[in-house]
Amino acid sequence: MSNTYEIIIGLEVHAQLLTKSKMFCACSTEFGLTPNSNICPVCTGQPGALPVLNSGAVDHAIRTALALNCKINETSVFARKNYFYPDLPKGYQISQHEEPLAVKGYIELYDKQGVPKKIGITRVHMEEDAGKNIHSDKCSFVDLNRSGVPLVEIVSEPDMRSPQEAVSYFKKLRAILDCIGVCACNMEEGNLRCDANVSLRKFGADKFGTKVEIKNLNSFRFLEKALSYEVERQTQMLDSGEKIEQETRLFDAVSGITKSMRKKEEANDYRYFPEPDLTPLVIKKDKIKSTEQNMPELPDAKKKRLMSSYGLNEYDADVLSSDVLLASYYEKLVSIVKEPKLCSNWVQTDIMRVLNEQKISIQAFKIKVENMAELLLLVNKGSINQNTAKSVFSEMLSGGRSAKDIVSEKGLLQIQDQSQIEAIVDEVIASNTAQVEQYKQGKTNIAGYLVGLVMKQSKGKANPVIVNEILKKKLS
């Protein structure tokens, strides 16, 4: 990347609100049903059908705005955004335009040194989703199941300065939405997706360059790749004296490049006007106050608490606090095992590896927290060592049996008995005289080799701490 230009990025994130029914009708929001089975006159835009606002969606939108430190407007107004597309049977989308639900919020990001940076949130508004076009070789189909599903759109200020920072922002936003329970945040099902605006300007310039919008990025990886590609493309154009055109581009995940989709439309192309079938949305102060009082602990607060209560480092606390259920699994584990660091290591390495491999959340993780605690207690008491624990862990994953059962069936209990270990150490010393001699001449790192031999002879069951102690004593 060039050092001539400063990268300017802003994101518009669409999050599907987690409600049972759609935004303006009673149709279900369930994903993956037979096409056009969740539809009615309202969400298919039949003449004379009138929208009725889903108050559950409004509650979720208020929670979202509060969690993003926004100011909620007492009165906001639904507006028609007019455009034609086959998946939009009404010919307009009900959104909010001039008077959105909430404005002027922020999200705080931390860099590697833990220095905070605020990314501004311009606005949070409510809108309905459109249907979906499905294309085959010969013709196209329209599925209106998604038509009318409630969304919030979260628009950031152009405050991000690198693709990586944009990804951190999007991840943090997802953690917050997940934490307050307003969105399923399943990016593969498309209920959290983002459009990115990116432009370049010479360092020191005060005016922004012409921005390009990249549509519909539904994974963190795609967001980063699309932005990096776009930064490179714009840099080359500017370097060779070309002008950037304001346009909308699509990211092609297969080739990893962005392609022009259409020249960018202006807001007034949509002929916005207030929705005549809905009254303005009025949110009373009491409502805001009671919502505030019922907010859960947000990721930043959780992170701070994990650091202070359990002595976790910044990185570990960050990973845990970005997933509410994972954090709660961890805290339950600690409450039984009483060893915060040991539990954190296991959650962040072994458990998270399994979650990533199986692409599941902690909810679907096979080992219940009580059973996991039993395993870690065995480690902590010295009944089994870490290596044995790892193999018991895999066994628990596949068989569903308890740690204690596996350990006793397979005779894996760690050898703690001094005299038993001493006997093995003596044997090893006796049959490795050359190495022992080297050790005595100052090559002390040979001790590790001898410990390894003792462990091998004990079939991995000797307590390595005791092995070390005895061996050192005998050699000195």
Ligand SMILES: [Zn+2]
């Ligand atoms: Zn409907």
